[in-house]
Amino acid sequence: xxxxxxxxxxxxTAVALVRDGRxxxxxxxxxxxxxxxxxxxxxxxxxxxxxVEVIFQLADRAVAAAGIRKSxxxxxxxxxxxxxxxxxLVGVNFxxxxxxxxxxxxxxxxxxxxxxxxxxLAFPELEPPFLCLAISGGNxxxxxxxxxxxxxxLGSTRDDAAGECFDKTARVLGxxxxxxxxxxxxxxxxDDTKYRLPVAHIDGAPYDMSFSGLKTAVVxxxxxxxxxxxxxxxxxxxxxxxxxxxxxxxPRAVAAARETGRTKLVAAGGVAAxxxxxxxxxxxxxxxxxxxxxxxxxxxxxxxxxxxxxGYYEYLDGVRAGSDLNAYxxxxxxxxxx
Ligand code: KG4
Numbered sequence: 420x421x422x423x424x425x426x427x428x429x430x431x432t433a434v435a436l437v438r439d440g441r442x443x444x445x446x447x448x449x450x451x452x453x454x455x456x457x458x459x460x461x462x463x464x465x466x467x468x469x470x471v472e473v474i475f476q477l478a479d480r481a482v483a484a485a486g487i488r489k490s491x492x493x494x495x496x497x498x499x500x501x502x503x504x505x506x507x508l509v510g511v512n513f514x515x516x517x518x519x520x521x522x523x524x525x526x527x528x529x530x531x532x533x534x535x536x537x538x539x540l541a542f543p544e545l546e547p548p549f550l551c552l553a554i555s556g557g558n559x560x561x562x563x564x565x566x567x568x569x570x571x572x573l574g575s576t577r578d579d580a581a582g583e584c585f586d587k588t589a590r591v592l593g594x595x596x597x598x599x600x601x602x603x604x605x606x607x608x609x610d611d612t613k614y615r616l617p618v619a620h621i622d623g624a625p626y627d628m629s630f631s632g633l634k635t636a637v638v639x640x641x642x643x644x645x646x647x648x649x650x651x652x653x654x655x656x657x658x659x660x661x662x663x664x665x666x667x668x669x670p671r672a673v674a675a676a677r678e679t680g681r682t683k684l685v686a687a688g689g690v691a692a693x694x695x696x697x698x699x700x701x702x703x704x705x706x707x708x709x710x711x712x713x714x715x716x717x718x719x720x721x722x723x724x725x726x727x728x729x730g731y732y733e734y735l736d737g738v739r740a741g742s743d744l745n746a747y748x749x750x751x752x753x754x755x756x757x
Contacts (some may be wrong), residue, residue: 420734421487421491421492422494422526422697422727423436423482423492423495423727424437424495426530426725428530431720431721432470432473432509433446433447433477435726435727436481436482436487437730440539440732441539442478448721456595457672458718463503467505467506470506471509474513480515491523492521494526495523495524496514496528497528498726499727501558502746505556525742526733528729528730530721531572531687534688535562535570536728537722537724538712540725541712542712547564547567548563548565548566549681549683549685550632551563551570554587554696555687558575558580559580559630561626561708568733572751572752574626575626577621581630581664581668582612582663583634585693588637590658592605602660603661603693605654605657606694607658607694609652610655610704611655611661611695613658613659616662617633618647619633619667634669641656661696665695669703684700684710687719689720690719697713701736737740
């Protein structure tokens with residue numbers, strides 16, 4: 420079964436063709452990062468307009484790259500939540516039109532479910548159940564993935580997402596947007612014990628996280644150094660920051676895997692590209708006898724192939740949408756269907 424899949428929830432426009440949820444025939448991505456860099460973050464209106472400008476071309480290019488005919492497409496899947504509402508609407512409307520024109524089913528896919536499914540593309544042998552740490556620019560959560568479509572959230576951030584925190588740290592240090600990768604690169608070689616940064620714990624909610632205090636602490640360190648004229652060890656600040664984020668995420672994910680009895684630990688989302696988090700996950704998985712799955716960095720960020728992968732399993736589960744499908748800025752990961 421060939422699914423055409425569409426992703427436009429933030430600042431990447433992407434269209435892919437995926438066979439049977441596991442084989443990527445084509446994956447076209449246009450990153451708008453260059454358009455937003457000058458503003459230091461995503462400007463929703465610019466994002467929506469840019470999606471409109473490129474989405475048709477990307478679809479044509481995906482079909483050409485896959486070497487198929489449009490009539491070979493069996494269904495259209497689209498990320499319909501969560502995301503920037505204007506941006507998501509572009510993908511949803513394109514997908515509705517494409518499904519209608521092709522006369523094939525339309526499958527709504529939760530964006531974070533897509534991030535999790537990126538692992539099915541990277542690891543053909545991976546099947547649920549597993550414990551997943553999903554860490555992206557807009558979401559940070561720990562989920563028990565019981566089956567391809569049955570997921571239960573064990574904990575999530577109470578405020579900022581981990582990726583948002585990386586982006587804010589980059590911004591205050593004058594690093595380019597999106598900031599996760601530059602902070603990651605600068606952190607290498609730094610002393611991760613030099614700056615004491617908070618790792619929040621929430622009473623009665625062991626798997627919930629909070630990053631706003633950490634973000635504020637980094638901003639204060641930078642501003643105080645500027646005001647006093649002190650020299651800032653930027654590399655060590657990035658290393659200390661990455662350590663604090665990792666210490667918020669990794670022990671919780673491992674504890675959740677142990678509590679649920681899952682033997683497989685899976686990471687997903689743009690922040691899963693972080694070298695410190697990847698190294699800590701590897702060490703913790705080994706120490707706790709867990710099998711670890713972390714997608715290659717290319718599949719951590721937003722792409723449409725992951726939507727096609729999850730779309731296939733949603734389709735098998737009977738999930739369909741009609742021409743009244745809406746886009747949603749927020750939606751719980753564990754809600755089934757559209
Ligand atoms: O999953 P993603 O591409 O988009 C969302 O669905 O949100 O995640 C983007 C986030 C951004 O905040 C970006 O700075 C962060 O992932 N990111 C990283 C790294 N690469 C991307 N954060 C830490 N280390 C990285 N190497």
